[in-house]
Amino acid sequence: MTMGPGGDDARLSRTLAHAAGLALLDVRTGHAEGKELKDKGDARAQAVLSSLLDYHRPGDAVLSEEAADSAARLTAGRVWIIDPLDGTREFSERPRTDWAVHVAFWEAGELAEGAIALPARDVTYGTDDPPVVPARAEGPIRLAVSRSRPPAFVTQVAEELGAELVPMGSAGVKCASVWLGEADAYLHAGGQFEWDSAAPVAVARAAGLHTSRIDGSPLVYNRPDPKLPDLLVCRTEFADTILAAVARHTPAEVS
Ligand SMILES: Nc1ncnc2c1ncn2[C@@H]1O[C@H](COP(=O)(O)O)[C@@H](OP(=O)(O)O)[C@H]1O
Numbered sequence: 001m002t003m004g005p006g007g008d009d010a011r012l013s014r015t016l017a018h019a020a021g022l023a024l025l026d027v028r029t030g031h032a033e034g035k036e037l038k039d040k041g042d043a044r045a046q047a048v049l050s051s052l053l054d055y056h057r058p059g060d061a062v063l064s065e066e067a068a069d070s071a072a073r074l075t076a077g078r079v080w081i082i083d084p085l086d087g088t089r090e091f092s093e094r095p096r097t098d099w100a101v102h103v104a105f106w107e108a109g110e111l112a113e114g115a116i117a118l119p120a121r122d123v124t125y126g127t128d129d130p131p132v133v134p135a136r137a138e139g140p141i142r143l144a145v146s147r148s149r150p151p152a153f154v155t156q157v158a159e160e161l162g163a164e165l166v167p168m169g170s171a172g173v174k175c176a177s178v179w180l181g182e183a184d185a186y187l188h189a190g191g192q193f194e195w196d197s198a199a200p201v202a203v204a205r206a207a208g209l210h211t212s213r214i215d216g217s218p219l220v221y222n223r224p225d226p227k228l229p230d231l232l233v234c235r236t237e238f239a240d241t242i243l244a245a246v247a248r249h250t251p252a253e254v255s
């Protein structure tokens with residue numbers, strides 16, 4: 001852990017996510033629509049995160065959805081993995097609130113800290129103060145799933161489990177729905193990148209949730225190829241049941 005300007009790494013993750021979130025809210029008050037609004041949001045949030053990281057942690061490497069990748073991160077001991085705007089589509093659809101800023105900190109082989117801001121809901125979750133997962137009410141398993149491109153195999157798994165699908169945008173918001181008790185699991189396959197899940201997975205782990213690939217193997221970050229196409233984040237009591245159901249359905253998205 002590094003203490004420096006901006007506090008320790010967990011505290012800095014929160015500060016960065018919150019600051020980029022304020023900038024995104026400002027962008028959203030403008031007149032831009034559609035692709036122009038998405039592009040402005042991506043660029044502004046990237047600029048805020050990049051300048052704050054340059055100032056607070058000039059020696060650290062960065063992997064961002066919105067910046068050129070550098071091989072330097074593969075030999076670095078400290079790497080920030082950021083998605084300046086996750087749920088870009090939903091960001092451009094005012095007044096939707098299911099979009100997020102992801103800031104994760106990776107150190108020596110493992111996700112160490114992270115924060116995710118949901119600016120339109122005026123809340124930031126972080127490993128510095130992990131969410132407390134509420135007790136579960138009775139009822140069918142609820143699976144958070146992409147609202148715009150739900151993987152076909154998730155529908156098959158849901159049918160087998162008698163589960164309900166809860167569609168929403170943003171990987172981060174779907175993970176948050178699990179620690180908030182609004183869903184029991186976020187199941188995804190078919191494509192994603194490390195920045196889509198790093199910060200939400202760091203927070204989910206700190207909250208005591210199960211996090212893995214859909215074959216049950218560990219999620220590994222800061223690899224040479226940042227593709228990380230599938231994941232399961234869920235309440236621990238459902239991990240075995242969901243992984244077993246997934247194993248009975250070969251996802252076309254990953255076959
Ligand atoms: N099949 C796929 N291939 C690549 N990225 C995907 C994907 N499905 C989802 N994602 C990414 O995961 C994030 C959440 O998607 P969704 O809301 O559909 O669940 C989005 O990130 P961005 O908004 O940062 O691009 C989206 O681009």
Ligand SMILES: [Mg+2]
Nearest residue numbers: 083086087196
């Ligand atoms: Mg994303």
